[in-house]
Amino acid sequence: MSTKGVSTAAIVGIVAVIVFLGIAAFFFLTAPGDQAGETKTFTVSAVEASGGTELSFDSPSITVNAGDTVEITFVNPDENSKSHTFTLDRFGVNTGFISPGESKTVTFTATESGSYAYYCAVAGHRELGMEGALAAQG
Numbered sequence: 001m002s003t004k005g006v007s008t009a010a011i012v013g014i015v016a017v018i019v020f021l022g023i024a025a026f027f028f029l030t031a032p033g034d035q036a037g038e039t040k041t042f043t044v045s046a047v048e049a050s051g052g053t054e055l056s057f058d059s060p061s062i063t064v065n066a067g068d069t070v071e072i073t074f075v076n077p078d079e080n081s082k083s084h085t086f087t088l089d090r091f092g093v094n095t096g097f098i099s100p101g102e103s104k105t106v107t108f109t110a111t112e113s114g115s116y117a118y119y120c121a122v123a124g125h126r127e128l129g130m131e132g133a134l135a136a137q138g
Protein backbone atom coordinates (compact mmCIF):
# COMPACT_ATOMS: atom_id res chain seq x y z
CA MET A 1 0.00 0.00 0.00
CA SER A 2 2.80 2.37 0.87
CA THR A 3 4.53 1.50 -2.42
CA LYS A 4 1.37 2.39 -4.32
CA GLY A 5 1.16 5.66 -2.38
CA VAL A 6 4.66 6.65 -3.42
CA SER A 7 4.08 5.84 -7.08
CA THR A 8 0.83 7.84 -7.09
CA ALA A 9 2.70 10.84 -5.69
CA ALA A 10 5.38 10.37 -8.33
CA ILE A 11 2.78 10.26 -11.10
CA VAL A 12 1.09 13.40 -9.79
CA GLY A 13 4.48 15.10 -9.69
CA ILE A 14 5.33 14.05 -13.24
CA VAL A 15 1.96 15.20 -14.53
CA ALA A 16 2.43 18.56 -12.78
CA VAL A 17 5.84 18.99 -14.44
CA ILE A 18 4.43 18.07 -17.88
CA VAL A 19 1.55 20.55 -17.48
CA PHE A 20 3.98 23.26 -16.39
CA LEU A 21 6.30 22.61 -19.36
CA GLY A 22 3.32 22.59 -21.71
CA ILE A 23 2.15 25.99 -20.47
CA ALA A 24 5.70 27.38 -20.66
CA ALA A 25 6.13 26.02 -24.20
CA PHE A 26 2.78 27.51 -25.24
CA PHE A 27 3.83 31.01 -24.21
CA PHE A 28 7.38 30.61 -25.52
CA LEU A 29 6.24 29.39 -28.93
CA THR A 30 3.26 31.68 -29.50
CA ALA A 31 4.67 35.01 -28.33
CA PRO A 32 6.96 35.64 -31.36
CA GLY A 33 4.21 34.50 -33.72
CA ASP A 34 1.93 37.27 -32.55
CA GLN A 35 4.06 39.78 -34.44
CA ALA A 36 4.09 37.78 -37.68
CA GLY A 37 1.42 36.87 -40.15
CA GLU A 38 0.88 40.31 -41.66
CA THR A 39 0.69 40.98 -45.37
CA LYS A 40 3.54 43.15 -46.66
CA THR A 41 3.39 44.60 -50.17
CA PHE A 42 6.32 45.83 -52.24
CA THR A 43 6.96 47.08 -55.73
CA VAL A 44 10.29 46.13 -57.27
CA SER A 45 11.39 47.53 -60.63
CA ALA A 46 14.06 46.36 -63.03
CA VAL A 47 16.66 49.03 -63.78
CA GLU A 48 18.81 49.11 -66.91
CA ALA A 49 21.70 51.56 -67.00
CA SER A 50 24.72 52.31 -69.17
CA GLY A 51 23.13 50.85 -72.27
CA GLY A 52 22.11 47.66 -70.50
CA THR A 53 25.57 46.80 -69.20
CA GLU A 54 24.53 47.60 -65.62
CA LEU A 55 21.38 45.93 -64.38
CA SER A 56 19.78 46.08 -60.96
CA PHE A 57 16.60 46.07 -58.93
CA ASP A 58 15.52 49.44 -57.55
CA SER A 59 14.97 47.61 -54.20
CA PRO A 60 18.14 45.66 -53.42
CA SER A 61 16.80 44.68 -50.01
CA ILE A 62 13.39 43.80 -48.62
CA THR A 63 12.70 43.23 -44.93
CA VAL A 64 9.73 41.34 -43.52
CA ASN A 65 8.94 39.24 -40.45
CA ALA A 66 9.06 35.48 -40.65
CA GLY A 67 5.51 34.28 -41.15
CA ASP A 68 4.46 37.32 -43.16
CA THR A 69 2.64 36.99 -46.43
CA VAL A 70 4.74 38.89 -48.97
CA GLU A 71 3.21 40.39 -52.08
CA ILE A 72 5.70 41.67 -54.64
CA THR A 73 4.74 43.47 -57.81
CA PHE A 74 7.66 43.18 -60.20
CA VAL A 75 7.71 45.95 -62.81
CA ASN A 76 9.77 46.01 -65.98
CA PRO A 77 9.45 49.66 -67.03
CA ASP A 78 8.56 50.56 -70.59
CA GLU A 79 11.91 52.30 -71.17
CA ASN A 80 13.83 49.07 -70.64
CA SER A 81 14.91 46.97 -73.62
CA LYS A 82 15.24 43.48 -72.09
CA SER A 83 13.00 40.94 -70.40
CA HIS A 84 13.67 40.25 -66.72
CA THR A 85 12.47 38.00 -63.91
CA PHE A 86 12.09 38.26 -60.16
CA THR A 87 13.23 34.90 -58.81
CA LEU A 88 13.57 33.86 -55.18
CA ASP A 89 14.38 30.18 -55.01
CA ARG A 90 13.96 29.63 -51.27
CA PHE A 91 10.23 30.28 -51.36
CA GLY A 92 9.62 29.02 -54.90
CA VAL A 93 9.03 32.47 -56.39
CA ASN A 94 9.54 33.12 -60.10
CA THR A 95 7.68 35.65 -62.21
CA GLY A 96 8.89 34.14 -65.47
CA PHE A 97 10.11 36.48 -68.20
CA ILE A 98 8.51 39.90 -67.95
CA SER A 99 8.78 42.06 -71.08
CA PRO A 100 9.40 45.85 -70.99
CA GLY A 101 6.15 47.60 -70.12
CA GLU A 102 4.76 44.60 -68.25
CA SER A 103 4.49 43.65 -64.59
CA LYS A 104 3.49 40.68 -62.49
CA THR A 105 2.51 40.25 -58.85
CA VAL A 106 3.70 37.21 -56.91
CA THR A 107 2.61 36.23 -53.41
CA PHE A 108 4.33 33.90 -50.98
CA THR A 109 4.77 33.31 -47.27
CA ALA A 110 8.20 33.88 -45.74
CA THR A 111 7.96 30.73 -43.67
CA GLU A 112 11.47 30.83 -42.18
CA SER A 113 13.66 33.56 -40.78
CA GLY A 114 16.91 34.25 -42.57
CA SER A 115 18.35 36.12 -45.54
CA TYR A 116 17.44 34.86 -48.98
CA ALA A 117 18.77 36.04 -52.33
CA TYR A 118 16.52 37.11 -55.16
CA TYR A 119 17.76 37.74 -58.67
CA CYS A 120 16.94 37.95 -62.34
CA ALA A 121 17.11 34.50 -63.92
CA VAL A 122 17.89 35.75 -67.44
CA ALA A 123 21.35 34.44 -68.35
CA GLY A 124 24.06 36.87 -67.29
CA HIS A 125 21.77 39.41 -65.60
CA ARG A 126 22.53 38.40 -62.02
CA GLU A 127 26.24 38.83 -62.77
CA LEU A 128 25.53 42.34 -64.09
CA GLY A 129 23.95 43.32 -60.76
CA MET A 130 20.39 42.05 -60.77
CA GLU A 131 20.29 40.58 -57.30
CA GLY A 132 19.05 41.49 -53.87
CA ALA A 133 18.20 39.96 -50.51
CA LEU A 134 14.98 39.35 -48.64
CA ALA A 135 15.50 39.46 -44.88
CA ALA A 136 12.88 37.58 -42.87
CA GLN A 137 13.26 38.60 -39.23
CA GLY A 138 12.32 36.61 -36.20
Ligand SMILES: [Cu+2]
Pocket residue numbers: 055083084085120121122125130
Ligand atom coordinates in the same frame (compact mmCIF):
# COMPACT_ATOMS: atom_id res chain seq x y z
CU1 LIG B 1 17.23 40.68 -66.00
